[in-house]
Amino acid sequence: MLCGRGVRRIRRNPAYLVDVTVQPVLFLVMFVYLFGGAIAGDRGTYLRDLVPGLMVPTAVLASIAVGAGLSTDVTTGVFDRFRSMPIPRSAPLTGAVLADVVRYLIAFVVLLTAGVLMGFRVRTGPLEVLAAAGLLVLAGLCFCWVSVYIGMVARRAASVQGVAVAVFMPFVFGSNVFVAGDTMPGWLRSWSAINPVSLLADVERGLLNGGTGPLAAALAWLAGVGLVFFPLAMRAYRRRSGVRGGSG
Numbered sequence: 001m002l003c004g005r006g007v008r009r010i011r012r013n014p015a016y017l018v019d020v021t022v023q024p025v026l027f028l029v030m031f032v033y034l035f036g037g038a039i040a041g042d043r044g045t046y047l048r049d050l051v052p053g054l055m056v057p058t059a060v061l062a063s064i065a066v067g068a069g070l071s072t073d074v075t076t077g078v079f080d081r082f083r084s085m086p087i088p089r090s091a092p093l094t095g096a097v098l099a100d101v102v103r104y105l106i107a108f109v110v111l112l113t114a115g116v117l118m119g120f121r122v123r124t125g126p127l128e129v130l131a132a133a134g135l136l137v138l139a140g141l142c143f144c145w146v147s148v149y150i151g152m153v154a155r156r157a158a159s160v161q162g163v164a165v166a167v168f169m170p171f172v173f174g175s176n177v178f179v180a181g182d183t184m185p186g187w188l189r190s191w192s193a194i195n196p197v198s199l200l201a202d203v204e205r206g207l208l209n210g211g212t213g214p215l216a217a218a219l220a221w222l223a224g225v226g227l228v229f230f231p232l233a234m235r236a237y238r239r240r241s242g243v244r245g246g247s248g
Helices: 002-012 014-020 022-040 043-062 064-075 078-083 091-118 126-153 157-173 186-194 196-209 215-241
Strands: none
Touching (some): 014 091, 126 157
16 A cells, blocks of 8 residues: 555656656766767767666665655654554555665666667667666665665754765765776775676676676675665664554
8 A cells, every 4th residue: 555655656746756767867868978988989889888887876876765755754744644554564664665666667767768769779688678677676675775774864854865875976986887997096996896886787787788797796785785774774764753563
């Protein structure tokens, strides 16, 4: 029911989709046409690497919305109404997270469509495309627990987005999504090489362009993020929303 609430919210207010539709397309157009020739020598080569790579930071940044939304629900009293309803106490959180899956899939379709219109071509088959979409959703679901944690510990809902962006920016722009890691200074090159966004971007490139990527390392990072932040987010959620253990 509450997952449906999140989906209906998207339908009633398309502004909830700006970060998974307008924003990634703007990034794609801006970097390809403004910087593509300078970075990669020609725009076609840069487009081939950027389209699958950009899917990862799009999912990471899109995950901020769930933390901001939950924080708003808590501060505006929506959770008080939920507590009076015959639903599991974790349902508002679970519903918000599951509704975000729709946003991640929309981001994948929008980015891939925009890339194709600009000249990108998938060089693999349907199964690889589905796997790329699944990896994008998995990345979003893992990083959303960071966002939920921030949303639950931030004192004001208005500050959630700023804090989350500050946390995620070193991962997004310290990666090989926009520029090759070997062009970076030594310390930044080392970070880019182990950065989960870089690893996931390389896997997405392999799935859509052909070849292989560091799948095991990428999945290990996602597992680590989930194992650390899921319990932290749940504990903060229970404390902030007034939910006590044992009822869901």
